[in-house]
Amino acid sequence: MKYIKYEIKENGIALVTISRAQVLNVLNEEVLDELDDVFYKIASSGLRVAILTGEGKKAFAAGADIRGMLSFSREQSLAFSQKGNAVFRRIEQLDVPVIAAIHGFALGGGCELALCCDIRLAAQNAVFAQPETSLGIIPGYGGTQRLTRIVGVGNAKEMVYTGRKVDAAEAKEMGLVNHVYSSEELMPQALGLARKIAQNAPIAVRAAKEAIVCGLDMDITDGISLEAQLFSTCFETADQQNAMSAFIHKKECPVFQNK
Structure with missing residues (x-):
């Protein structure tokens, strides 16, 4: 795969990494296709847990590819939204837990990608936002639905209506993430949590x-x-x-x- 790294760790743990650090792991159609492929494989692999992260320290995923969306027609934008939603729903409904290990930016589609995971762990430098209304659109990958269910109606409306950024500490306070760690501790903690899950039936x-x-x-x-x-x-x-x-x-x- 061009944009996704896929590793099998010990004890039936998979590590999936979005590998576009040079553009802050922005999601385009190719990334979505490769994510769909890799989680399809995990579903039939007998693995017990998956960890999803982004390459580098600056971003988990800094959103969808705005340049690619600039000239979309209504029909093209609908297809793009439906495609992303199908991939994210596959992750959400995967028969094994998925842990998001989030560092740096998780904006727009990147925040929505984190939301479809079962458990979210954040580095102290993590930043979350649904900034779509500042671009003349709304979240298109389930953000209005999952964010509301996770952080409550009031918090979700404020984040979506204003597009404001939420740091890791506030994200923890509102229930958007489960735990916050230093950047150095994030992946060891994610692996430790995965091992605890993998050791159960x-x-x-x-x-x-x-x-x-x-x-x-x-x-x-x-x-x-x-x-x-x-x-x-x-x-x-x-x-x-x-x-x-x-x-x-x-x-x-x-x-x-x-x-």
Whole structure:
């Protein structure tokens, strides 16, 4: 791939890096295509966790390619929005957790890319914004929807209407990111979190993600029903039997076999 680096780390952990540091990892159609390809591969790989980051220290992703969008017609802009939304929805609905390791700018489409990940970790130099209204448009990759669900209606409206930048500390305060670290600590902390997730039962983690992500699109009654169904499927697994038996008999938890 030209713009995406894809590595397999230990314990079933994938590292996906947007590699356009010279232009602050801006998202264009080729980047979207390659992100779609790599997360399609991860979905059928048996991996347990993915980490998504941007190359360099200046940006996670500084937005979509404005030069490329300048001459878009309404039809072209609709297709571009739908394409990005399809890729981001694939990431959001991936059957394994995705951790965003964010440093520097996460603006516009870059902020929206972070929003579709399960857990967001930020370096102290991270900056978030949805500045689209200052360019005469609105967020087009799910920003009006995911940001509202994550930080609340008031915070989302203020960010979208004003386009103002939010630093890492404020992002943590409003729930936009889970944790803030120094730039040097960011990737080790992301890998440490990935290892904690990877050591748990993969089938259970996948079921938990499905319950949370799909449940957000349901009312509470349907969400609880989905949770019950997914809870029950875990009892058909050897991992559940082995782990519960070890717990009861005060033995060391076995290594989960994903079956």
